[in-house]
Amino acid sequence: MPESLDNQTIKKQALVLGFHKVGIVSVLPWQAEHQASTTWLQRWLDQGYHADMAWMLDPRRQDIRKVMPNISSVICLGLNYYTPHQRPSGHEYAKISRYGWGRDYHRIVGRRIKALALWMQAQDPEIQVRYYTDTGPVQDKVWAERAGIGWIGKHSNLISRNYGSWLFLGEILTNLELEPDLPHAQHCGSCTRCIAACPTDAIREPFVVDANRCIAYHTIENRDAELPNGIAENLQGWVAGCDICQDVCPWNQRFAQETDIPDFQPYPENVAPTLKELATLSIAERDRRFRASALRRIKHKMLQRNATASLKANIRQQEGVTQHHPHEPPPLPQDGSPSE
Numbered sequence: 001m002p003e004s005l006d007n008q009t010i011k012k013q014a015l016v017l018g019f020h021k022v023g024i025v026s027v028l029p030w031q032a033e034h035q036a037s038t039t040w041l042q043r044w045l046d047q048g049y050h051a052d053m054a055w056m057l058d059p060r061r062q063d064i065r066k067v068m069p070n071i072s073s074v075i076c077l078g079l080n081y082y083t084p085h086q087r088p089s090g091h092e093y094a095k096i097s098r099y100g101w102g103r104d105y106h107r108i109v110g111r112r113i114k115a116l117a118l119w120m121q122a123q124d125p126e127i128q129v130r131y132y133t134d135t136g137p138v139q140d141k142v143w144a145e146r147a148g149i150g151w152i153g154k155h156s157n158l159i160s161r162n163y164g165s166w167l168f169l170g171e172i173l174t175n176l177e178l179e180p181d182l183p184h185a186q187h188c189g190s191c192t193r194c195i196a197a198c199p200t201d202a203i204r205e206p207f208v209v210d211a212n213r214c215i216a217y218h219t220i221e222n223r224d225a226e227l228p229n230g231i232a233e234n235l236q237g238w239v240a241g242c243d244i245c246q247d248v249c250p251w252n253q254r255f256a257q258e259t260d261i262p263d264f265q266p267y268p269e270n271v272a273p274t275l276k277e278l279a280t281l282s283i284a285e286r287d288r289r290f291r292a293s294a295l296r297r298i299k300h301k302m303l304q305r306n307a308t309a310s311l312k313a314n315i316r317q318q319e320g321v322t323q324h325h326p327h328e329p330p331p332l333p334q335d336g337s338p339s340e
């Protein structure tokens, strides 16, 4: 197994390529803890929390050696995508989540990961690599937490001390032997803001999101002609993903920093589109607006469905028919809140 590159040299190169976070996990010698997260994954699957995402059942997700049998290390990478634009607050506006505001992160992160992987191989042809960003049967967040990039918060997203949770994640699996970093400690403490703020009670318990109840799942993945009632009534204007649990997180409120990657700046029409215009958007217009965007994954009919459902929910609310999700304003965290 090659040992030609070390931890620090790889990290330096990752930073040169523009990554904001990098950390390394060694899976040698193989230990049970490398599979520990699969207990949670299996439990999540057993409860049906994956909804219609059958691809989540891929057994390789449970054991990284099935993805790369001669794996020695996982190089985890993060790219900050936060931009300080704020959405307007009127009911007439459609909300697009931040991950979809700019160019498709699969391309932007993928291009950089590929560059790092090719650079590694150029240093030593014995080095083998496989790389992913949301694209493989690999648990991106779990490996990133072990690599010390951040911790998995109670909303189940990975939070870093420097950028909050506005980080896209990816990783390089390699046969290269590398010195590992320490896993990141938890810093949610007794805070439960994200759980209290979720309008559909999708965070069933700390760290566990049921996709069947999650607005992000229904607006991005659900291809049915209609959204279930409990979701449609509580969309709050979201038409593409949902950022509510991240927006309320104190780590994001205090530590988000503007990204230096121009590709993540929002397309001008993505921050404040109206529900009406998206509900009636033509296919040609949708293709023009979302060119090279991650939102292309949301089919034209789905986008129209989401916007129409939000419009209808607004009308019902004005008529006083809808039962709002009853929750008190989220409590301020007592401990575990960011103190630096």
Ligand code: B12
Residues within 6 Å of the ligand: 037, 038, 040, 041, 044, 045, 053, 056, 097, 098, 099, 133, 134, 135, 136, 137, 138, 139, 140, 141, 142, 152, 155, 156, 157, 158, 159, 165, 166, 167, 168, 169, 170, 206, 207, 208, 209, 211, 214, 216, 217, 220, 221, 240, 241, 242, 243, 245
């Ligand atoms: C499936 C999926 C979804 C599904 C399910 C969400 C989910 N929480 O799993 C849906 C469609 C709902 C979704 C939504 C979103 N997603 Co998504 N999604 C994924 C995907 C493909 C797999 C995640 C996964 O393995 N889920 C399975 C469950 C079991 O895992 P988990 O929630 O991660 O839970 C683990 C831990 O919480 C832990 N755990 C569970 N319980 C407990 C209890 C204790 C005590 C402890 C210590 C640990 C623990 O173990 C679990 C299993 O390993 C990843 C990409 C990838 N390949 O990893 C992107 C990914 C997670 N998504 C991402 C994003 C950006 C989003 C959205 C923010 C997009 C948006 N704005 O709408 C939302 C966030 C919604 C939310 N609150 O989770 C990013 C997250 C980046 C980050 N900083 O964390 C990822 C990593 C893609 C990427 N490469 O950047 N997503």
Ligand code: SF4
Residues within 6 Å of the ligand: 155, 197, 198, 199, 200, 201, 202, 203, 209, 213, 214, 215, 216, 217, 241, 242, 243, 244, 245, 246
């Ligand atoms: S993304 Fe929205 S619906 Fe899903 S868990 Fe977070 S707040 Fe709830």
Ligand code: SF4
Residues within 6 Å of the ligand: 153, 154, 155, 156, 187, 188, 189, 191, 192, 193, 194, 195, 245, 248, 249, 250, 251, 333
């Ligand atoms: S809102 Fe609070 S509990 Fe939720 S992820 Fe952020 S710090 Fe953790």
